[in-house]
Amino acid sequence: MQHTITRQYARDVEMPLAEFNSLGDANFFLTAKLESDAELHVAAIYRLYKDGNLLNEINRGKINVSGVPTRYFSDEGIQSVHPNAYKVAAQDLVNSPEPCANFIELKDARLFIEKKLPADLTANKKITYRILKSNQMLEKFDPVKPAVAEKQQDNKQGSVTNKATFRPTPFNTVPRPPGSPQGWIKETSREKAGEKEEEK
Numbered sequence: 001m002q003h004t005i006t007r008q009y010a011r012d013v014e015m016p017l018a019e020f021n022s023l024g025d026a027n028f029f030l031t032a033k034l035e036s037d038a039e040l041h042v043a044a045i046y047r048l049y050k051d052g053n054l055l056n057e058i059n060r061g062k063i064n065v066s067g068v069p070t071r072y073f074s075d076e077g078i079q080s081v082h083p084n085a086y087k088v089a090a091q092d093l094v095n096s097p098e099p100c101a102n103f104i105e106l107k108d109a110r111l112f113i114e115k116k117l118p119a120d121l122t123a124n125k126k127i128t129y130r131i132l133k134s135n136q137m138l139e140k141f142d143p144v145k146p147a148v149a150e151k152q153q154d155n156k157q158g159s160v161t162n163k164a165t166f167r168p169t170p171f172n173t174v175p176r177p178p179g180s181p182q183g184w185i186k187e188t189s190r191e192k193a194g195e196k197e198e199e200k
Contacts, residue, residue, distance in 0.1 A: 001019035001020055005017045006049070017046075017103070033046065045058065085133075086106050086109045088100055088103065088109050128142055
């Protein structure tokens with residue numbers, strides 16, 4: 001994967017966070033991650049690289065990291081996302097699934113997909129996403145609008161309600177001895193209450 005995003009906290013080294021085939025997907029994830037960080041009040045520096053060359057650095061918290069050793073660029077070369085990372089594969093209606101991103105953390109893979117699905121639908125793209133680890137599929141995300149699905153369920157429920165307007169009350173199903181009156185339980189409780197009063 002050509003594009004790598006790294007993250008660095010104030011007192012931490014720079015570490016790879018995600019890799020992408022497409023620059024557009026990398027920038028999309030950066031935007032989603034910054035929005036999520038703002039909601040959670042997280043401050044970090046994000047850097048976007050292409051083949052080891054810095055394309056963009058975002059430091060909204062104005063974090064000073066002078067004196068913190070870099071780790072992304074080590075003596076052995078550029079570190080990449082671990083091969084056993086969470087892989088995201090995208091599949092349109094015509095082609096087979098193709099890997100589009102790797103993530104260190106599962107929550108970031110989910111964040112990317114959950115933000116991407118509505119954007120794809122807005123652009124009239126129907127893309128299914130899968131999260132895999134060690135070539136095993138963990139989760140699948142289909143391109144269905146939640147609002148549309150809810151409306152369809154409401155319509156189905158509405159039609160059932162319109163058809164079934166008569167709902168008789170169920171019979172009294174309390175077991176009772178044969179020949180006893182309907183309110184025998186109430187009478188028994190009244191009798192017990194009377195006995196208690198007599199005891200007093």
